[in-house]
Amino acid sequence: MSEANWHRVAATGEVFEEEPIRVQVGEEDIAIYNVAGDFHATSNICTHAYASMVDGFQEGDEIECPLHEGKFNIKTGEALCAPVTDALKVFEVRVEDGDIFVQV
Numbered sequence: 855m856s857e858a859n860w861h862r863v864a865a866t867g868e869v870f871e872e873e874p875i876r877v878q879v880g881e882e883d884i885a886i887y888n889v890a891g892d893f894h895a896t897s898n899i900c901t902h903a904y905a906s907m908v909d910g911f912q913e914g915d916e917i918e919c920p921l922h923e924g925k926f927n928i929k930t931g932e933a934l935c936a937p938v939t940d941a942l943k944v945f946e947v948r949v950e951d952g953d954i955f956v957q958v
């Protein structure tokens with residue numbers, strides 16, 4: 855994958871644990887999370903219906919959807935409990951000099 859696919863989305867100091875932020879990269883609506891100092895990115899839109907994951911509740915490496923309380927693993931996107939069955943899309947993240955980049 856070329857450098858052109860990496861996009862700076864935030865500074866590390868802007869993303870706090872359990873307070874994911876929403877960023878837009880092209881067509882992708884993305885949630886950025888801080889999990890114990892490591893940064894991760896998933897699609898911001900729940901796979902069950904239309905809800906924004908950044909409005910949900912993060913606990914460690916899990917995010918709970920604000921609409922019907924489906925949970926996903928932030929690192930893998932895996933759907934963890936009903937009513938969600940499809941994984942969230944995850945994006946590669948890298949950190950350089952205090953900046954967070956996402957591969958889209």
Ligand code: FES
Pocket residue numbers: 900901902903904905919920921922923924937938
């Ligand atoms: S919209 Fe997320 S669990 Fe229903």
